[in-house]
Amino acid sequence: MTMTEQESTLLASADDVFPETLSFIEDMVKTYSVLGEEQAVLHCVEERMSSLGLPVTRVGMHKAHLSQHELYVPVPWDHENKYNLVSQLNPEAPGKTLVFNGHLDVVPADPFEMWTRPPNEPWQQDGWLYGRGAGDMQGGVAAMIYAVHAIRKAGYRITTPLTLQAVVEEECSGNGALACLHQGFGGDFVLIPEPFGPSIYSGQIGTLWFKISLRGKPVHVQAAGTGSNAIEKIQRLIPGLHRLEDELNERYRAGPYLAFDHPFNLNIGAINGGNWPSSVPSFAEMECRIGFPPGMTANEIMQKVSDCIEQTCANDPAFADERPKLRFHGFRSEGHLVDLDNPGIELLSQCHRSLIGADPEPYWSTCTTDLRAFHFYNRTGGTCYGPVAKNIHGVDECVNIESVRHVLRAYVLFISRWCRLEKL
Ligand SMILES: [Zn+2]
Missing domain, CATH: 3.30.70.360 (Alpha-Beta Plaits)
Incomplete structure (x- = not known):
């Protein structure tokens, strides 16, 4: 499918912001945001969103409130002072709300000496960006935030509802994503840039x-x-x-x-x-x-x-x-299968075809993601579509740099076709 002139402009803007997207991934990786130590990454992302002119809301995880929900997962650690970050554009405007969700927490990387370089000192080599979290999933988080930025930077205003969620505790409970939904920051369709590649994530266990x-x-x-x-x-x-x-x-x-x-x-x-x-x-x-x-x-x-x-x-x-x-x-x-007939899935496939010239492959996963929260909370449709990574949860985790660019471009295209844009 050929691009419109507007789409070509937006994709050029995505290429423009790509170097900054990469350095943002590196900034997040440096925070080494394992369970209980998410404060630095939250600070980093909140600052970046604000500096890009995005509104930011902190979404708390107060146990008394959150544990009332049947999807709440009881955990032995304290999450009273933790929060997630949400950026809502045009929440009151008419139109279907598009949600992007990504997690900021990473799994432990020790012993550090098994790594070629320390996992919290990101480095690039042969087209890959290395460091704990580069793949799972700060690369994807950077892509989703910069997709919105690329559109605004190109001189367009998004006029329909769009929500960015950057959450914690994806790697252990899912309570971060649940908190966002429980406090009313859900939507009609969700895209999660987990590092399973540019495929249609079709089910999880x-x-x-x-x-x-x-x-x-x-x-x-x-x-x-x-x-x-x-x-x-x-x-x-x-x-x-x-x-x-x-x-x-x-x-x-x-x-x-x-x-x-x-x-x-x-x-x-x-x-x-x-x-x-x-x-x-x-x-x-x-x-x-x-x-x-x-x-x-x-x-x-x-x-x-x-x-x-x-x-x-x-x-x-x-x-x-x-x-x-x-x-x-x-x-x-619990596991679930994705409703592949959701019109959002067809739109994503169409964007993929526009960029690659072929259909995206389906992908069934043998792990879980926060997509589960959206599915079970109120049957919100959605899927994961993200960069290509290697060694996630392992040693020398890395994300393919060009695949981050692809996700950034695909999300720019998706937003432009899902939301309404106005040229300023
Ligand atoms: Zn992940």
Whole structure:
């Protein structure tokens, strides 16, 4: 499809603001915004939005209010003083509200010495921008904010409602996106620039976090036989959890997930315990994540995990005197499929075709994103469409620089075709 003259002007403006978009990604990466340390990135993004002339509202996460919602995920940390950033253009104007949503939090990158350079000191090499968060997903956040800026800088005013959301706690609970929706900052269609490439994100699985803790019997190692080693004991629960994982993959794969060998993964993500090499450890705990199929409820998977641990304990005399404690301390997020018939999806595909000359591929994910909040809150349509990244949640995470430019251009085009623009 050929571009109109206005669209060509807007795309030229996107190219114009692209160097600044990249340096904004680097500024965000430098803040290293892991859970509990999001303040610096919030400050960085709030300042940038303001300097671009965008209105900014802080959307708080007060537990008393947020926890009333059934989608609230109870977490053991305090989020009372945290907030998300929202920029609303023309909220009162007629027209369907377009929402862009991106998360600012990143996952830990330690040990830093595994990286080529420190993960909070971004660097560019061979067309890639490196650093924790460059891919997941500060590259996308920069693209969505600068797409709006590119249009305004080209001398156009967006006159229909558009909302930018930059949220926290996407990587652990989804409570940041929920807070935005709960306080009325939702809309009619959402685009999330998660780093799964310029494809149509078509479904995602459910994700559950759980923590198992266990007490042992501490004694001097000289009499180890009279004690109970919590670290060794807690590991006896792992084979049972893998059997549950197998069951999920064998019995519950359906629809698009039939094409996957193993979409629902268990991860023993953190283990902790003991305090001294010559003492039989008195405690151990394990933090885990398990994927589960769309259609299975959070209560169902929680019950399955609980039954699984119960069963292992019932069949293993090592657990006769002390049972482990199970807690659900983060994600309890159900999976879902995207409504691909939503007109916003067709418009996005059309923009993709205009730029690339081919249809975007569908993409079914084996993890979760904040798209879930929009889907379950009030069935807001939407998808993820973002840059190409490598090594997200790993070492030497990076984002492909040209793919950020593409997303910026695609979003400029999408906004110009979804919203109404007025030449100043
Ligand atoms: Zn992400």
